Amino acid sequence: xxxxxxxxxxxxxxxxxxxxxxxxxxxxxxxxxxxxxxxxxxxxxxxxxxxxxxxxxxxxxxxxxxxxxxxxxxxxxxxxxxxxxxxxxxxxxxxxxxxxxxxxxxxxxxxxxxxxxxxxxxxxxxxxxxxxxxxxxxxxxxxxxxxxxxxxxxxxxxxxxxxxxxxxxxxxxxxxxxxxxxxxxxxxxxxxxxxxxxxxxxxxxxxxxxxxxxxxxxxxxxxxxxxxxxxxxxxxxxxxxxxxxxxxxxxxxxxxxxxxxxxxxxxxxxxxxxxxxxxxxxxxxxxxxxxxxxxxxxxxxxxxxxxxxxxxxxxxxxxxxxxxxxxxxxxxxxxxxxxxxxxxxxxxxxxxxxxxxxxxxxxxxxxxxxxxxxxxxxxxxxxxxxxxxxxxxxxxxxxxxxxxxxxxxxxxxxxxxxxxxxxxxxxxxxxxxxxxxxxxxxxxxxxxxxxxxxxxxxxxxxxxxxxxxxxxxxxxxxxxxxxxxxxxxxxxxxxxxxxxxxxxxxxxxxxxxxxxxxxxxxxxxxxxxxxxxxxxxxxxxxxxxxxxxxxxxxxxxxxxxxxxxxxxxxxxxxxxxxxxxxxxxxxxxxxxxxxxxxxxxxxxxxxxxxxxxxxxxxxxxxxxxxxxxxxxxxxxxxxxxxxxxxxxxxxxxxxxxxxxxxxxxxxxxxxxxxxxxxxxxxxxxxxxxxxxxxxxxxxxxxxxxxxxxxxxxxxxxxxxxxxxxxxxxxxxxxxxxxxxxxxxxxxxxxxxxxxxxxxxxxxxxxxxxxxxxxxxxxxxxxxxxxxxxxxxxxxxxxxxxxx
Amino acid sequence: xxxxxxxxxxxxxxxxxxxxxxxxxxxxxxxxxxxxxxxxxxxxxxxxxxxxxxxxxxxxxxxxxxxxxxxxxxxxxxxxxxxxxxxxxxxxxxxxxxxxxxxxxxxxxxxx
Numbered sequence: 001x002x003x004x005x006x007x008x009x010x011x012x013x014x015x016x017x018x019x020x021x022x023x024x025x026x027x028x029x030x031x032x033x034x035x036x037x038x039x040x041x042x043x044x045x046x047x048x049x050x051x052x053x054x055x056x057x058x059x060x061x062x063x064x065x066x067x068x069x070x071x072x073x074x075x076x077x078x079x080x081x082x083x084x085x086x087x088x089x090x091x092x093x094x095x096x097x098x099x100x101x102x103x104x105x106x107x108x109x110x111x112x113x114x115x116x117x118x119x120x121x122x123x124x125x126x127x128x129x130x131x132x133x134x135x136x137x138x139x140x141x142x143x144x145x146x147x148x149x150x151x152x153x154x155x156x157x158x159x160x161x162x163x164x165x166x167x168x169x170x171x172x173x174x175x176x177x178x179x180x181x182x183x184x185x186x187x188x189x190x191x192x193x194x195x196x197x198x199x200x201x202x203x204x205x206x207x208x209x210x211x212x213x214x215x216x217x218x219x220x221x222x223x224x225x226x227x228x229x230x231x232x233x234x235x236x237x238x239x240x241x242x243x244x245x246x247x248x249x250x251x252x253x254x255x256x257x258x259x260x261x262x263x264x265x266x267x268x269x270x271x272x273x274x275x276x277x278x279x280x281x282x283x284x285x286x287x288x289x290x291x292x293x294x295x296x297x298x299x300x301x302x303x304x305x306x307x308x309x310x311x312x313x314x315x316x317x318x319x320x321x322x323x324x325x326x327x328x329x330x331x332x333x334x335x336x337x338x339x340x341x342x343x344x345x346x347x348x349x350x351x352x353x354x355x356x357x358x359x360x361x362x363x364x365x366x367x368x369x370x371x372x373x374x375x376x377x378x379x380x381x382x383x384x385x386x387x388x389x390x391x392x393x394x395x396x397x398x399x400x401x402x403x404x405x406x407x408x409x410x411x412x413x414x415x416x417x418x419x420x421x422x423x424x425x426x427x428x429x430x431x432x433x434x435x436x437x438x439x440x441x442x443x444x445x446x447x448x449x450x451x452x453x454x455x456x457x458x459x460x461x462x463x464x465x466x467x468x469x470x471x472x473x474x475x476x477x478x479x480x481x482x483x484x485x486x487x488x489x490x491x492x493x494x495x496x497x498x499x500x501x502x503x504x505x506x507x508x509x510x511x512x513x514x515x516x517x518x519x520x521x522x523x524x525x526x527x528x529x530x531x532x533x534x535x536x537x538x539x540x541x542x543x544x545x546x547x548x549x550x551x552x553x554x555x556x557x558x559x560x561x562x563x564x565x566x567x568x569x570x571x572x573x574x575x576x577x578x579x580x581x582x583x584x585x586x587x588x589x590x591x592x593x594x595x596x597x598x599x600x601x602x603x604x605x606x607x608x609x610x611x612x613x614x615x616x617x618x619x620x621x622x623x624x625x626x627x628x629x630x631x632x633x634x635x636x637x638x639x640x641x642x643x644x645x646x647x648x649x650x651x652x653x654x655x656x657x658x659x660x661x662x663x664x665x666x667x668x669x670x671x672x673x674x675x676x677x678x679x680x681x682x683x684x685x686x687x688x689x690x691x692x693x694x695x696x697x698x699x700x701x702x703x704x705x706x707x708x709x710x711x712x713x714x715x716x717x718x719x720x721x722x723x724x725x726x727x728x729x730x731x732x733x734x735x736x737x738x739x740x741x742x743x744x745x746x747x748x749x750x751x752x753x754x755x756x757x758x759x760x761x762x763x764x765x766x767x768x769x770x771x772x773x774x775x776x777x778x779x780x781x782x783x784x785x786x787x788x789x790x791x792x793x794x795x796x797x798x799x800x801x802x803x
Numbered sequence: 804x805x806x807x808x809x810x811x812x813x814x815x816x817x818x819x820x821x822x823x824x825x826x827x828x829x830x831x832x833x834x835x836x837x838x839x840x841x842x843x844x845x846x847x848x849x850x851x852x853x854x855x856x857x858x859x860x861x862x863x864x865x866x867x868x869x870x871x872x873x874x875x876x877x878x879x880x881x882x883x884x885x886x887x888x889x890x891x892x893x894x895x896x897x898x899x900x901x902x903x904x905x906x907x908x909x910x911x912x913x914x915x
Contacts, residue, residue, distance in 0.1 A: 592906070592907070593906055594824055594826070594906065597823060597824060598824065601820065622805075622806050624805075624851070625804055625805045625806055626804045626805065626852045626853040626854070627804065627853075628804050628807060632804065632807075633807075636807060636811055639811060639815075640811065640814060643814065643815055643818050643837060644818070646818070646822070646833055646837060647818050647821065647822065652829065655829075655833055659833060659836055659837070662837065662840050663836075663840065666840050666843060666844065669844065669847075670847070672853075673847055673852050673853060673868065674853065674855070674856060674857040674858075674868045675847065675857065675858075675868070675873045675876075676857055676859075677873065677877060678847075678873055678876055678877060678880070681877055681880050681881070682880060685880055685881070685883075685884045688884070689836070689884060689887055689888075692887070692888055692891060693891065696891040696892070696894065696895050697829075699895050699898070699899070700829060700894060700895060700898055700904060701898065701904060703827065703829060703830070704827065706825060706826055706827065706830075708826070716821060716824045717821070719820065719824065720817045720818070720820040720821040720824070721817055723816050723817060723820045724813040724814055724815075724816045724817025724818075724820070725813060725817075727812055727813050727816040727841070727845065728809050728810055728812065728813030731805075731808070731809035731812055731813070731845055731848055731849060732805075732806065732809045734848075734849040735805050735806075735809075735849075735851075742850075742869060742871075743871070744867075744869045744870055744871050747858075747870050747871070748860075748867065750860065751860050751861075756860075757859055757860040757861050757862075758858070758859055758860075759858035759859070759860065759867065759870040760858050760870045760873045760874050760877065763870060763871065763874040764874050764877060764878070768874060771878055772878065775878045775881055775882055778882050778885055779881060779882070779885045781885075782885035782886060782888060782889040783885070783888075785889050785892070785893075786888055786889055786892045789892045789893060789895075789896045790892060790896070792896075
């Protein structure tokens with residue numbers, strides 16, 4: 001167990017203790033006990049930064065299932081380090097924030113922190129796992145934790161709906177991804193990411209390449225809310241705001257980006273990967289920002305904004321994968337910068353979006369609403385919150401001096417370069433990249449402005465608010481303050497970040513193309529009057545224009561088709577699926593035992609009969625048969641006659657006599673077949689059974705002539721005949737197919753072994769003693785059942801009489 | 804003999820099956836008993852018939868019939884007896900409580 005393994009396991013272990021802390025230490029908010037966990041783990045992981053920056057990666061292994069050679073391997077390289085720091089750092093801030101956000105009197109804090117720690121451990125597992133099966137396990141665990149957290153206020157219908165939607169969509173993707181991983185494992189013969197990357201050549205030529213790629217991308221796209229799977233994220237906003245800030249903007253939704261980055265060296269460099277990843281990213285970028293503008297709920301706006309920003313990162317990763325097409329050298333150098341921009345923006349997005357979510361949480365907490373139509377004029381009431389909102393949203397809009405400006409410029413560089421690409425059919429379609437990207441940026445600018453100015457400036461309507469707003473407590477302001485200062489710090493010192501975190505991450509995403517000591521582009525805010533800067537100025541100019549005229553053009557959104565949205569498609573799909581499965585179940589679950597027996601026996605006839613027929617296992621070999629005596633024939637005739645008597649009896653006494661006769665004939669057969677114990681037992685049991693039948697029939701109604709439909713009668717006859725034929729065939733084949741030597745000779749030592757001359761008895765009471773014991777148990781249970789059924793009747797009758 | 808027994812067993816199963824697929828609980832119980840007889844004969848037939856003397860030591864037999872099917876059947880007879888007894892009492896009780904032994908009318912509630 002290395003230290004890094006403990007980093008993953010500690011949150012899980014602590015999750016077990018949280019309920020006890022909550023139960024026994026009520027006066028102190030449970031969050032204070034949870035807070036040290038992510039904080040301490042953050043410091044522990046952060047201590048590895050210099051080591052990773054100089055060595056590239058750390059690997060630790062413990063045996064998991066040693067007999068199968070499966071190990072729980074951990075890989076800490078630049079990429080997983082960034083994610084680990086985000087998970088733990090923002091995790092610590094979110095826990096601190098939640099202490100003030102969730103009331104210790106009203107909320108079920110133990111649930112909240114157990115789920116949160118579960119998520120934290122699982123997410124760390126996703127980014128640190130070297131084994132893709134372990135990765136998948138942790139991946140699904142994050143989906144479950146997310147489900148539980150979205151449904152945290154499970155009394156609300158919206159929460160339950162959102163949780164179910166998130167779970168269904170992410171699990172669908174997760175299962176696809178598992179299939180993709182199995183493909184990869186089959187192709188390469190290993191489940192370790194590092195070994196898969198070493199066999200890239202083998203993977204590329206394999207027919208399973210494309211299915212594996214598409215399946216893994218489906219997992220990534222559903223998790224990272226890429227178009228058209230983005231619909232779960234806005235509904236996930238039903239979760240408490242700290243959770244939205246943590247899972248649904250900063251960490252979990254970036255797991256898909258992690259997967260895309262992690263598998264870029266395996267799948268990247270080809271046309272399919274490029275188009276799928278950057279194309280889907282570009283559409284998501286535009287659709288997210290376009291939809292965000294129309295939202296009136298601040299959290300929904302942030303949700304669509306998250307979708308859009310994730311799309312931008314995915315698009316950049318797709319563009320960067322072209323570097324693998326060119327390989328080392330001049331041609332690919334530029335595309336490496338696109339990956340750099342992706343990783344850089346990933347960090348930036350976590351800082352400014354985390355900050356913004358916490359700001360919206362403060363607004364919600366202090367005013368009781370998140371609806372921008374009811375908000376306004378909060379600037380003077382909440383000056384610090386206002387400042388934080390400005391920093392966060394201006395960074396998101398891509399304005400200096402905030403880190404979003406830097407990565408937005410790098411994004412523009414990327415899409416401008418994409419327009420000039422001359423491979424992968426980009427000559428015709430490449431021009432779409434700068435146009436769509438630029439349009440999306442304008443919408444991004446507009447909703448950023450809406451977010452700040454609709455809620456903080458304008459007229460203040462105290463009568464529309466549930467509470468009198470005032471500035472939030474310091475505990476709620478501190479976490480967004482930390483993130484906001486990072487937003488500014490990263491703008492002024494981006495290259496510290498680049499050297500220690502971004503470059504090792506590039507080494508992990510593009511191994512062989514980037515080394516730890518190779519030169520990467522220096523991130524700078526000023527490059528002169530480049531096209532990127534002009535694009536930014538255009539965004540600002542048009543954005544301000546659109547923002548000021550928002551009232552006049554926002555009606556356009558009402559003209560969009562409302563009927564064919566993806567949400568309605570999802571709902572219909574769900575309703576239809578439930579409908580169809582209900583109908584199917586109702587179709588065969590008729591509630592008649594007769595029907596169920598029919599299914600069972602038809603199945604028997606079809607499978608056993610079919611196997612006998614098609615596997616050529618039916619054998620008829622009468623050579624070993626013993627002789628037939630005349631009185632045996634008589635016995636057989638009596639047997640069949642008695643059976644027919646039972647079958648056609650209209651009177652129950654006749655039926656009982658028939659059944660009794662059969663029982664006695666069976667006893668005779670046992671005599672013939674040299675089984676004296678059986679014959680004796682059968683005689684005794686048959687006598688008692690007959691008495692029992694007669695006794696019971698005294699209380700039961702007479703047999704009625706049955707009225708059944710002729711079609712059912714036909715089915716009944718066919719099935720009965722079928723069962724009879726199959727059983728006969730089976731019995732005959734058993735004679736002809738002696739596959740093994742009988743083991744019965746063993747029991748011929750019964751005298752030496754068990755001191756018994758009667759072998760059958762020795763088997764029953766000694767060799768197979770447990771069988772007999774369980775048989776007695778069945779007998780006891782049946783006896784108890786009989787006794788209870790009769791006794792129950794007597795007591796009730798007494799009660800009835802006493803009334 | 805084995806061939807004859809196999810055919811008899813098949814007929815017993817068919818008759819038992821036909822009775823089980825009926826509406827009346829009584830006939831169902833009769834059917835299970837018929838099938839039980841059939842399966843006992845099936846087991847003993849599959850082990851091979853009359854291959855030697857009874858499975859008793861010290862009685863001057865040099866070869867024996869297979870004792871394992873006999874042990875199995877012995878267990879089965881007793882269990883079959885227990886089940887039949889239980890089913891009969893169940894039929895008796897349900898007739899007392901709900902007033903019918905017709906399976907068509909013995910149905911669960913609508914919420915099932």
